[in-house]
Amino acid sequence: MASIRFDGVRVVYPGTARPAVDGVTLEISSGTLAVLLGPSGCGKTTLLRTVNRLQPVESGRIEIDGQDTAALDPIALRRRIGYVIQAVGLFPHLSVAQNVAVVPNLLGWPRERADARVDELLAQVSLEPATFRSRYPSQLSGGQQQRVGIARALAAEPQILLMDEPFGAVDAIVRASLQRETRRLQRRIGATILFVTHDVDEALELADLLVIMRDGRVEQRGRPAAILAHPATPFVAELTGAGDAFRRLGVTTLGELAAARAASAQAPAAAESGEIPSLAPGATLREALGAMLASGAQRVRITGDGGESSTLDVGELWRALRSQDADGRG
Ligand SMILES: Nc1ncnc2c1ncn2[C@@H]1O[C@H](COP(=O)(O)OP(=O)(O)OP(=O)(O)O)[C@@H](O)[C@H]1O
Ligand SMILES: [Mg+2]
Structure with missing residues (x-):
């Protein structure tokens, strides 16, 4: 378990007038996937x-689990923190397997455990271990290098x-699979993830906590659905495409809408016979609309794990979109 707290963090690069990070205060609770989005x-x-102390701060502090990182040994700190850098940064003279095993080796894992872990991770990032284990970074495509960088972290x-x-x-298919893998990892080991992207759809898809940055400051933070429903500034609205109805539909699930409906004691729409597409509660409103359009039905059935079901009709979907409470959280 590890929470991260930024408290008034400010960074000014030598020889520059404007701070690159200008008084960021932000709390990321343990097990959260926080996405930093900004130009x-x-x-x-x-x-x-600043989190792994590769970047010194001019003022402010960063705490991990309440402990000031300035008081920790930076090398030990970095071994505890996985880091995937923007420019990949594999060691060119090490094979793929050696690159992935760098931290396990530093931590003194037995050879067999490290080897098994390398193969497991390469498979997870869709690189067939037998083919790629012994290659060098220069023998890989850019996307393959990036996947090795992820396995290493x-x-x-x-x-x-x-x-x-x-x-x-990486291409769209590998990207979707790596996004799922990141989510799975987060759930399995309860990792706290700080994730930077330029891609709004990726940010909305992954974020528990979305942090919008502008000029070194945090412009707005919150759940993606809440930010899309209530962008704090025109900048946030434009950056996130909050005016795009399809985007808003894409960040609310049927389960959330059903929960909001239960809270307001609104009766579910009457069931109808005939072909009604069935969707899981985790499906988004956008997927529900897609299913209605594809089948010609005016409603979808929401089917829970326990076999219980309710329906959602096109009118309710429309009202959810129009309502200020489209995020289902009030
Ligand atoms: N080593 C450096 N020396 C001086 N200025 C720097 C240095 N590194 C970054 N900067 C400046 O600090 C600001 C923030 O840079 P940073 O790399 O954190 O931005 P970013 O949000 O990650 O951008 P991108 O999306 O392009 O990766 C920029 O104005 C950049 O030019
Ligand atoms: Mg950057």
């Missing part, structure tokens, strides 16, 4: 690097993971 140059990478199952645009060089 190029707004300070995302700089803020990320995950190798020692760190409690904190810093990921700086980790999926930039």
